[in-house]
Amino acid sequence: MKKILVTGSTGFIGNYVVQELLKNNYQVIASSAREEKAKQFSWYSQVKYVAFNFQDFDESINYALFFDSPDAVIHLAWEGLPNYKSLFHFETNLPLHYKFLKNLIVNGIKDITVTGTCFEYGMQDGSLSEDMQSMPANPYALAKDSLRKFLQELQKVEPYMLKWIRLFYMYGSGQNPNSLLSQLDKALANGDKVFNMSGGEQTRDYLPVEKVATYVVQIATQNNVTGIVNCCSGKPSTVKSLVEKYLEEKNKNISLNLGHYQYPDYEPMHFWGDDKKLKTIINNG
Amino acid sequence: MKKILVTGSTGFIGNYVVQELLKNNYQVIASSAREEKAKQFSWYSQVKYVAFNFQDFDESINYALFFDSPDAVIHLAWEGLPNYKSLFHFETNLPLHYKFLKNLIVNGIKDITVTGTCFEYGMQDGSLSEDMQSMPANPYALAKDSLRKFLQELQKVEPYMLKWIRLFYMYGSGQNPNSLLSQLDKALANGDKVFNMSGGEQTRDYLPVEKVATYVVQIATQNNVTGIVNCCSGKPSTVKSLVEKYLEEKNKNISLNLGHYQYPDYEPMHFWGDDKKLKTIINNG
Incomplete structure (x- = not known):
């Protein structure tokens, strides 16, 4: 069975994504910077947990090996939320998360799912579809939008599968x-x-977080899905x-x-x- | 008279921009990584030349003081051209040049002119105007487009004047x-x-480089100009x-x-x- 790394596993969505993967019998490597929090989740004993703080990122480490060579990654980690207007998002997070994902890719993990945001669409009204031009209007959205564009350019040089899930609004326990x-x-x-x-x-556009987790897992685990996918109710x-x-x-x-x-x-x-x-x-x- | 720092002064455009500034009686601080090349230009003796290699950028240095406290900067420096498809542009240049400009800004230089590129418009045909959405389609264009967006977000937190000159094609001696x-x-x-x-x-859209230099200097030295300006013939x-x-x-x-x-x-x-x-x-x- 496929071995899937989930970063940000102790975050609001991460907790539900890990549960959903286990329910579907995937082997899960769960990571986050907060092992004490991870221990409180019922899934802790059913995963391989690897503590990792992005501040400790070191380019000389092979992170594919560090995380026990997963077949795929669902990258949910992102620091500094919900302070959307902080420059930290593109000054610090963007280069760090890009380097982290590139490290996994060049070290052999070719199946990458990353969560983006509906804010990438910016100040556009109405029904937002994936083929629309992104117009990020705050530092958080700009960082995510840039990360996606960098990863898309990387694909041209270093082929791999990228699924970019744009999250809309959600609610649920642990928010x-x-x-x-x-x-x-x-x-x-x-x-x-x-x-x-x-x-x-x-x-x-609101979804319960449990529903978001099932969508994220379906998108991440289907082989023929590529590119941007809105994770939304459509209503x-x-x-x-x-x-x-x-x-x-x-x-x-x-x-x-x-x-x-x-x-x-x-x-x-x-x-x-x-x-x-x-x-x-x-x-x- | 205003003291203006020109980075990339020994580059193709830089040489002409320095000449144009001197012709208009500005005090010029010229910088580049190649002092030997700078010495070959007739303007070398008429400027304060400060050698600086972007690879040596150090966040702990106050670059406003390092460059003798200019009133304004015309930032032309950009490594790795014309290899537009190299990831180097957004992996290395983008964070480096952003940090460099932010360093100048927080250290008191509030009048910033940076050269962008017509490639920011991407695969859009016809007449390109500044209010169109950018759609960068190669790593060089993406890096410049991202740098502009980062600098625009920085303006909201740390007010300063930003002039972003989109260069089109040019020709001339030294190209x-x-x-x-x-x-x-x-x-x-x-x-x-x-x-x-x-x-x-x-x-x-082609211009002789001497004309480009006069436009760059006019844009950079007028107080009421802000935002993006196409530097082009219009023909x-x-x-x-x-x-x-x-x-x-x-x-x-x-x-x-x-x-x-x-x-x-x-x-x-x-x-x-x-x-x-x-x-x-x-x-x-």
Whole structure:
């Protein structure tokens, strides 16, 4: 059975991707900088865990060997989120993650899946499809967009398979405590009467993280998939309706103080993913 | 009088830019990695020359002081040309030149002019204007395009003036010996009967390098210019007609073996610069 390296395995998505790979009987090498956190996950005993901090990256090391020669990698690691506007993303992360992936590739790992972001599309409204020109408008998006372009140029010189998964919005247990639904959970747990949020009229594309993990694993493990794939629901939903649906499902009540927060300036008001390519992959799975 | 640092001063354009600045009575700090070459130029005694090799870049040095505190910089230096397809451009040059310029900026130089390339437009045909989306299609173009985007993000955090000059084609004395007109000069000097060239039907935008230098200096020294500026003639010309005009001006004859070389795969067949913005700048000069 294929041996797959998952970087960022103790991150929000990583935890679910490892579970999904194990469920599908893959051999998993899980990596992250936080072994103490990894030990708390039920999957810890079922994987080969290799602690690695990207700050310790050393070009003279063969990382294919370091990670016990996996057949493929799902590269989720990325430091400094969710601070999208920090220059750190392209000043530090971009060259580091490029060098890391190139190291794996030249050392023989030719099946590479990397997570990108819907922010690569930038300030473009509406349904976003993979063949659209990217227009990153913040340092995080610019770093991911540049990483993808660098990796695509590398393919011309050093052939390998690249799957670039553009993540849209997601929610679920273990998410960043500052995210919308985590904040809502906290407000409910506190018994708050009022929940402060933005106007809620912005249209987004949301998926539960468990679903995202199944998509990531299907994309990463199919041999005939290449290039960019939107990982999305394909269904536009306003943030307000997301919150209302969430409260309904939990059978909870709280008064929404709409308009308390401004809309973020680094995103367009209405966008969602075109899921045509994703659907084809899922149907082949 | 303003003190202007010119990096890459011993390069093809650099030599002419230094001359043009001196003609306009600017105080010039000229830099390059090749002091021996610099000594051969007549301007050597009229500038403060500071030898610097980008390979020796050291983050702990204050380069504003190192270069004697110029008021502005015209950054022409860029290694590894004309090998457009080498990954070196974004793997090595991009982070190095970004760090170098950031170092100048945070150390107080707030007036920065950098040369980009028409290749940032990528495989787009026709008249290319500065407001078009860039679509770099080779590692050199990608590195320059990324450098510009990084510098634009840096502006949001660390305000400074950025002028980004997109160079189109040029010709003149001192050009790379592999360039078209240098090869033609050589063939003429050899008394060759036949000159091997491409089909010559590709449309380009050519300027004599002396003209390019006057444009670069005008753009760099005007206070109200910002952003991207095409440095171009605005007039499409086929490569064949460029060669024929050149022969006519020199009153020379040689048989053109058209179609001997293939058209390059990293350029569209027909493109030239939109010079509206440039003209406004020149008219204000």
